[in-house]
Amino acid sequence: MNFWKYLKDQWWVFVGWFLFVLLTAFVIWLSPGVSLSWGTLGYLVLMQTVVLGVILVIHYMSKRRWWRELTFKEGDSVLQNYLSSARSEEEHLEQEFINQVIREHQETMEQVVTNQEEQKDYIDSWVHEIKVPLAATQLLLRSIEFDIADAKYLSLENELNRMDEYVDQVLYVARLDSFSKDYLIQETSLKKIIQPVLRSQANYFIQKNIRYAIEGDDQQVLTDGKWIGFILRQLLSNAIKYTSENGTIKIRLVKKRKGVQLELQDSGIGIPKEDMRRIFDKGFTGKNGRNDQKHSTGLGLYLAKNLASRLGVKLYAKSVAGQGTKMTLYFPMLSYYEEER
Known part of the structure; x- marks a missing residue:
């Protein structure tokens, strides 16, 4: 003052x-x-x-x-530093009040952190527990594959796969805060990531008669294959969901001067212009997602964007309503020392 x-x-x-x-x-x-x-x-x-x-x-x-x-000074943590230089009785009164507020805040934050850790541990445990009956159900379904109609079999398998995807979403949301403890950056082949993801969606391709193609030579990038696979699965799931029957999905691998691009282009309904700026917001379903037949949660693109950002990968979208959507993952050329070339 x-x-x-x-x-x-x-x-x-x-x-x-x-x-x-x-x-x-x-x-x-x-x-x-x-x-x-x-x-x-x-x-x-x-x-x-x-x-x-x-x-x-x-x-x-x-x-x-x-x-x-x-x-208050910029960069200081006000609620972490106790006051200790009071001299007069008035200052001692103010100091004691402020220190008590800091103590109560720290106790509250410690309780919040403890509750979050307990909740995360429970979610991790629940996810692993629920995957057991899901896997058992899939095995039972395969055991009666020839006893039921093909259409019913595909529908049941699709629903089980969708449940598995939602369970994975819950697990990855819970792990966002501890992301730094669960990734491994190494030289990875993009086609080795793409192929298992495509196989996991095979039933949907067959059911909707959607054709897909992978264009371009295989590219090596420094990233975490597991997390990129999850991101690509979210993008591909969205592409299939909003692509009509007999549509097409193309995956292109493009080598750039300073990096590599993975482009996922679909021939679906596209994204309305007014929704484009919010498609990566948590819980945002948009005009298309409010359709009862789409069952959008608003978490897929949010997770994909968030995880891509943490991996140093740029994710952006380009779309025209009625003409399809192109999602692009850009991997900058990095050295092992995380220095951009």
Whole structure:
């Protein structure tokens, strides 16, 4: 706080000083044998003003150190540092109150972190537990493959695959905060990532008679294959969902001067222009996702964008309503020391 702001806050002192000057002048005027001239009154006001000024300056200087400690500085964590330089009783009272607020905040945050860790552990456990009956159900379904109609078999298998995808989404959402503990950057073949993802969606390709093609030579990039596979699965799942029967999906691998692009182009319904800026927001389903037949959760693209950003991969979309969508993953050319070439 500067001196002028300090003076602005001392208005009550100036009011008291003015009343004291009036009272002093009134007492002198009432005193017998004492004449009150304008010169005397002016001298009295000057002396009292000087005394008041000295007192205010001394008080300001004594409080400035305390105010400096209370001043927030950019980059500081206010709720992590306790106050300890109080001198007067007033400052001790303020210090104790602020320190108590900090203590309560830290205790609350510790409880929140503990609850989040417990919730994450439960979700991890639940995901692994639920995958057992899912896998068992898939085995049972295969055991009766020839006892039911092909259409019913494909529908059941698709629903089980969709359940498996949703379970994976829950697991990856839970792991976002601890992402740095669960990735391994190494030289990876993009086609080795793409092929298992395509196989996992084979039933949907068959059911909707969607043709796909992989164009371009295989490219080697430095990344985590597991996470990129999950990202690509989300993008491909969306592409299939919003592509009509007899449509096409193309995956292109393009070598750029400073990196590699993986482009996923579909011939689907596209994304409305007004939705484009929000498609990567958490929970945003958009106009297309509100269709009852699409069952959009608004998590797939959010996860894909978030994970890609953490891996240093750029994900962006280009779409025209009614003319399909192109999702692009751009892998910058990196050295093993994470320095962009």
